[in-house]
Structures are given as structure tokens and as C-alpha cells.
Amino acid sequence: MKKVTLLFAALLFVPILTMAQTTVTVNANITTDTEWTADNEYLLDGMIFVTNGADLYIEAGTTIRGAAGQDLDAAGLVITRDSKIFAEGTAENPIIFTAEDDAGLTKDDVGEWGGLVILGRASTNNATEATIEGVNEISSDPALVGYGGTDDMDDSGVLRYVSIRHTGINIGSSSGNEIQGLTMGAVGAGTTIEYVESFASGDDGYEWFGGTVNARYLVSAFNNDDAFDWDQGFRGKGQFWFAIQDSDQTGRAAEMDGAGGNETGTPYAYPVISNATYIGPGENSTPSGDSGQLLQFRDNTGGYYTNSVFTDHPAQLIDVEDVDGTAIDSRGRLEVDSLNISNSVFFGFGSGTTLADISSAAFVETMLSANSNEITDPQINGISRIDNAGLDPRPANSSVLSGADIPNDPFFRNVAYKGAFGGSNWAAGWTALDEYGYLADSGTPGMVTINSNITTDTYWTADNEYLLDGMIFVTNGADLYIEAGTTVRGAAGQDLDASGLVITRDSKIFAEGSPSNPVIFTAEDDAGLTKDDVGEWGGLVILGNASTNNATEATIEGVNEISSDPALVGYGGTDDMDDSGVLRYVSIRHTGINIGSSSGNEIQGLTMGGVGAGTTIEYIESFASGDDGYEWFGGTVNARYLVSAFNSDDAFDWDQGFRGKGQFWFAILDSDQTGRAAEMDGAGGNETGTPYAYPEISNVTYIGPGIGSTPSGDAGQMLQFRDNTGGLYTNSVFTDHPGDAVNVEDVDGTSIDSRGRLEADSLNISNSVFFDFGSGSTFADFSSAGFVETMLTANSNNITDPMLRGISRSNDGGLDPRPEEDSPVYGMAESLDDSWFHNVNYAGAFDGSNWLAGWTALDSYGYLGDGLVTDNEEEFTSVPNKIGLNQNYPNPFNPTTQISFNLPSSQQVTLKVYDMLGREVATIANRETFSAGMNTVNFDASNLSSGVYIYRLNSGDVAITRKMTLIK
DSSP: OOOHHHHHHHHHTOOOOOOOOEEEEEESOOEEEEEOTEEEEEOSSSSSETTTEEEEEEEETOOOEEOOOGGGGGGGGETTTTOOEEEESSSSEEEEEESSOOOOOOTTTSSSSOOOEEEOOOOOOOOOOOEEEEGGGOOOHHHHHHOOOOOOOOOOOOEEEEEEEEEOOOOOOSSOOOOOSSSSSSTTSSSSEEEEEEEESSSSSSESSSSSOOOOEEEESSSOOOOEEEESSSSEEEEEEEEOOOTTTSSSSEEEOOSOOOOTTTSOOEEEEEEEEEOOOOOOOOOTTTTTTEEEEEEOOOEESSSSSEEEESSSSEEEEOOOOOOOOOOHHHHHTTTTESSSSEEETTTTTSSTTSSSSSSHHHHHHTTOOOOOOOOEEOOOOSSTTTBEEEHHHHHHHHTOOOOOSTTOOOOOOOSSOOOOOOTTTTTTHEEEEEEHOOOOOEEEEEOOOOOOOOEETTTTTEOOSSSSEETTOOOOOOOOOOOEEEEEOOOOOEEEEEEEEOOOEEEEOOOOSSSSEEEEEEEOOTTTTTSSOOEEEESSSSOOSSSSOOOOOGGGTTTTOOOEEEOOOOOOOOOEEEEEEEESSOOOOOOOOSSOBBBOOOEEEEEOOOOOOEEEEEESSSSSSSEESSSSOEEEEEESOOOOSSSSESSSSOOOEEEEEEEEEOOOOOOOOOOEOSOOOOOOOOOOOOOOOEEEEEOOOOTTOOHHHHTEEEEEEEEOOOOEEESSSHHHHHHEEEEEOTTTTSOOOHHHHHHTTTTEEOEEEEEETTTBBBBBBSSSSHHHHHHHHTTOEEEEEOOOEEOOSTTTBBEEEEEEETTTTTTTOOOOOOOOOOOOBEEEEEEEOOOOTTTTTTHHOOOOOOOOOOOOOOOOOOOOOOOOEOOBSSSBBBEEEEEEEESSEEEEEEEEEEEEEEOOEEEEEEEEEOOOOEEEEEOOTTTTTTTEEEEEEEEEEEEEEEHHHHEO
């Protein structure tokens, strides 16, 4: 057995040679788990069925071609029930399904091969089990072509960044047996479908036969029949669907049917679609066939479209079937409020210019008129059906870029705009539309100057940059939406002309970036700026209605030099769940200019006054502020994943009864920085005011200005608690500071100080690591008083090296705040009895992955090292001289994989699995004894969802981490 294991493990390390791409012909069904890789192309020689519970993995960048066979020899790929496909491309490396010879093919070349079919076990409204149309000409075996069941959460795998081209060949001897670009039979909601294109199909772009699968970011371009077609009780959800029809196209943008014969069958069809953009064949075109309607509802279907754009069609827009003398039609579904179109825009129809003109009947017009629909020009940037780079489906009209009313369902993403596009074109880079030259270049962002307050809902898009010319207030209950990838700049005005952005009470900001497309707030001219360039503009301020401990209503410091109007600068109230919106993946840079004539009126990178716990704040960076990184003036807002880097005063500062929660906060102070890592105050004057400050903070990593540095000012303490604040820090790392670690204010003769809060058990630091303080190497050395030392000693704190991988304050790639694999921070964390906190097994803000990578100034300015967990294995002999953990195989995997490790001697091993937030999800081995040499264990992830996971081996004082990918 040992010899077999060693041989298997050795095979894992055979080097992959760089070879010319070859064509692999696939001419038999796939009955075992199979992986197709981007170094080959795959030719489907006939209709290939993935069956017998097999899973097919397709690597990003792979091309699959359908052979040119006709009739019953037509090529295609069918994923049968209980099998899965994992085709996960990227925007840069999509997976392409196309014809055997697609050189020189255009949108007019349809029906070159069959298409992609996925069959599942979700429910339909068929009376008996069905077989999928078209393909059932080739086989009648239900194991190959049957679909449907009772599992509406059935999982058929993942399609992401997949382009399907030139499909729709007729199958068999009779006509009408084409299959679509993507055909889905009873596919369940456990399946992931997003960023998929169907281009130049001889039949529909997409068709759903029942099922419950949801889908985002679909493109249906120049397909001969319908762009989207549903039937047989389909009940999925969709968002960001785009269709463009050719000028001679015969089908509809959407043909929506309820049943495949038995219209009384349940469940009734009721898809919910938000943010569609459907462009017809042209207002003045004269296509034949079914293009008399852009949208047709029939056969007792219901459905809901909202926040959508419908345009450029030669005839009637909406047809709702009305069969005289029966309620079994789609009019019946409309009249029971199960068919609606709401909050959408219509424009450019040959049938007329009113809702009556574009409706098939008066009851349709009544429905449209009652649901906030309007006829207005969405000002789409460009509609072209030729390959002249003239197609740009993004809207220019601000009335379309705001006003969306997104369904209250976690599937739907909260955007402000109507239609499938905001300011960025998500179809660029991976679609045939782009590759074949139809899409316009997104261009360089233009500059929009903002010089007046925002008093109505407003949307800022990534195709522009926005210059704040002065202090801009979002007020009057307005909401400001900022698209991922948008840059906002602060103009260079001084004193009372300083620029900034203030979200006032009852208004909201929704700035939702992503790891690859953050929202950036920065200086007007940030070219060449470094961490030393602070105070270039004001900053971002959010004001809310949550409580503070001020005796009277306060106005926010700094900005109240510009205005004294409480409607603009007042904060605080009684609503501790107040919601000021969402900040996510936002980097705020070079803030902290002094405002007004007197000094000390800087504002922070992010200032929060009375912000409530209904607000979402996570993945935020404050970089190079002339004052604090963050300051909370009262309020209850919670925050995860905060970065405070190289700010001139305190990294984090709270005051006035702040009672929020925090987790995964990171601070690094510069070598000449004058402030503290955290200045924690209880009140802004009246220290007896309630509520008392009591934040709860877990998993911080605070790096001071350097144990050997000599900064001036307040850097004598890393943490200062004063003015009657309480608070809790736990599971944290504090290191590299020249002075004291902890100072707790002790005012003689009074209990109104932070010592009083400590002695009342309302101020604690627990379960944390301290290391490298200039004031000494014991708790007594770096505590401000004996009672502080007593608190630290009694609460499971440790003085030990956290073994951070790299501390550098220069842009040399030397900053890596993750702990080494054998760091003592692993395994020491304690859980907090609060569902808001993620339970992790480590102290500090980081585990094996660096969540700073990709979106921060720290990364873009060159401070960070490699942020990934390495997958490099070391060579080994049959008996290694040290412990080693190898990459799991296969990887990606579903649902099982093998993990092997090397031991120099027989010893106990613990092997656990964690998600990317550090939460333990599985224990493979718990202090089990394994023999010397190579050992292999199996891991079954059947109960986990798709994603990236960390597995960690602990043995003795060694801890080693690797990363693996589960794809279901």
C-alpha cells in the first residue's frame, strides 16, 4: 500500500511541458470525471453526452468545437441529469464553444453545429417526464435525454464567462429540430449561470424548459429565432440580460410560454427578471416571421420584468395572449397580478409612441400605465448591427441611470440604473460581439465636475471620473450610487474652498466596488503621489441618526467651518439601526486638508457621525490622510476589513459613545507618524454622558511606526483609552512600536475615567499577541500602570513573535502582514458569542490569503508582496527530512480530493479545512498518529458549496497551509 501511495504522489510532481496546442477529438460519451485544458482544443464528433454522474471540468481559455456533421450526426454537448459541467472562464480567458472551422464566420453563419444542453432534476409542469427537443431525435433513452424531477435546488454545475457561437443546426430528417445556443431542461437553482453569450444561433439564443435556475449577465446576439424563450413552468430569476436582434431576424426578443401542451399544469411559469436591455431588429426594419412583437406572453405564463429597457422594434411591443372564453391564458395570469412589467422604459417602436400603441390590448396598456413605466429615450450610446465598433448598449441619459427599484431578494444586485448596463460594459473582453468587432471601445473616462449639492437620486458611472469642486453635500434624502470602478477626485481648493463629500442624515451612499474594480476617492492630480502626500483634499463624511452621548445635537468637526446648517452638518438621533447605505471595496487616499482659517480642522479619510448599524461598511482603505484614518463620533455602525495605512494622526479614533463592532482591521503607521494606532475616547466633553462607549473589536493587526523609530507627538502609546471609554479587543496582534502598548487614563480622585471602565469589567484586551515594544518585553514594561498589567495578564494575552511575513514601509513589495504558516497565532482564537462575528481560528487580521490585494493603494503603489497562498510543493524522498504538505489532487475537485503530506517520523497530525474568511468547515484528522514518509487522506466536500478553501496541517510546532478549489 505504501508503494502505491508513493507512486501516486510522485505523479503529482511530473513537470508539465510546454507544448503546441493540439486538437483532441471527443467521439464517445463521457462517463467518468474528465478535465479539458486550455492547452488543447476539443472537437465534438457527434452528440456527446456527459452521463453516469460524471463531471466535466473545462479550464478557462479552452476552445471546444462542434464538428460539421449533419442530421443525426450533428455535434453537440449534453450534460445529463446527475452529471455536472464546470466551465469557469474569466473575462480575459473565456471558454468558447464554436464551429469546427469558424475562420471568417460572421453573425450570418448560423446552424454550423448543435449547441450546449444541460438537463436537471428541478420541477416542470409536464404531466409526464419529458425528453429534450431536438436531441431526442438522436436518442430516446431517458438517461440521456430525459429531464425533470422534484429537486428545485438541483445543481448541474457552473457556467461563467462562456461564449457559445454559430449553433442551431437542424437535427434529424424533419425541420424544426434545431437546438438553441444554450438549452436548459429542468435545471435547478443550485446551478450557477452568469456571463454567458449565445451568438448567431439558427434557433433561439436560450430556452428554458421548466426548472428554477437563476442567471445573470446573459448576452443573446443575432440569433435567428427568439433571443430568450421559456416554457413548461420555468420559475428562475434573471438580472442583466441583453438582447440585440438582427435587421432580418424573424423571432422575438422574448417568447414566454407557460406550458408545453397542458396549460393547466402546475407549477405555473413565473420568472422574475430585472435589468434587461432588449434591442429589436430596428424601428424601420421589415423582418418576417414572429417579429411582430418584441415580447410575447402566452400559454398561461406569468412573469415579472422590472427596471428594464425595451427599444428599436418595427411593430407592436407587447402581446399578451387572450383566448376568448377561457381564463387559461396569459391575460388570466395578468389579471390575477402574476404578470407585470414595471418601472421600465420603452422607446422607438414602429407601432406608435404611446403605451396604447405598443400594447396588444387595452388591458395590457392598463397594466403598463399602472406600474411606473414610461416612454422616453434611454439614449443608448450606440446601436449598430454591423462590425463597425458602433454597438454600445450603455445609456447616456441620467434618467435611466437612476430610479431602479430592485426586487427585495438577495439574488438581485442593488444597482441604481434601469437596463442591463450602467457606466461599464460588462460584455467587453470575452464575447463574440467584442472579438468580431461589434462593440465600441469603452474609451477613457471623461471628467464630470460636481460643484453643487446633490438633492435627488444620482448615479455616478465608471465611464466618467468625478471632480468634487468644493464640499459637496448629498442631502434632502437623496441617494448617491457609485458604480464599481469609478474614480472620484477632490479638487485642490484650500481653507473654506476645500473639497470633500458629505452624506447627510436621511441620505445614503451606495459605493459598491469589487476586488478588481474598487471605488477610489483620491486627489485631483494624484499622479506621482506617495504615502507622504497627505492633505490634498478633505475626505468622505457620513452622518446618521444613531445615538451619541452628546448632551445637545452636534455638528461634525471640520466641515462645520464651511456650514453651520444642521441639515448639512448635524448628526445623531435615536435610531441605532439607521441605514446610511453601503461602502464596499472603497479606497480613500490623500485626504485631511485643513479647513478654515484655524489649524486642527482636518477631516479624516472616513468620518462617521452618528452612523447606524443598518449601514454596511467593509473592505475600506484610508491611505495617507493628514489626520486620522477613521473617526467615529458616536453611532453604532459595524465594520469589517478596514485598512488604515500611513495616516498622519491616529489610525483609528472613536469618541462620543461609539458602540459598533469591528473585525479584521489592519493598521500600519509610518516611521515618522505622530499619532497612535488607536485613540479611544468616551465622550466629546461630558464624560458622564450615556450611552458609554463600548466597541467590540476582534482580529486586528496593528503595526506601529517601528520599534526603533523616534516619531514625535502622540506615538508614545499604541493604544490609548481615555475620557471614560470602555471597549473590547480580542484575538488581535499588536507589534513594532517604540513606546507603550496600552495606556489607560487614570484621573486621581474620580471614577469618570477609563480606569473606572476597566475596573467595572467594561474595558478588556484578551487572547491577543504583543511583540516588539520599545518600552520593554513584559506586560509591566509596556503597560501604563499596574492595573493595566493585571488586566492583560488575566485575559490570556501572550508576548510572542506573531511571525508576520514582512513589515516594510517602503514601496518595495516587502509588506506582507500575513503570519507565517507556523505562527503561534493559529489555533489561539476564541469565539465571540455574537452572530455578527466570523469565527476564525487565528489571531490578527489575516490568515493565508491577503485580502488587501487587488483593490488598495497599498497594492497599486507597490507596498504589498504576493498576496496568494503558494501552491509550490517541495521535492521529497520516501522518508523526508521535514514535514511537508502537498497540493491536493485533483484540484479543482468535486466533491472528493486527496491530500498528501510528508512526515520525517511517526507523529500526531491535525488537518483542518477553513473557508476564505477563516471559519473552520471540516476536520479531516484531529491529533491522529501517522507513520513516517508519505501519507494520503481523502476529503469529501459534499456538504460544502463551491469556492476556495484553505487546508492546514498542524504537527508539533509546525503549521502549513495550502489552498484548494471546490467546484460544484
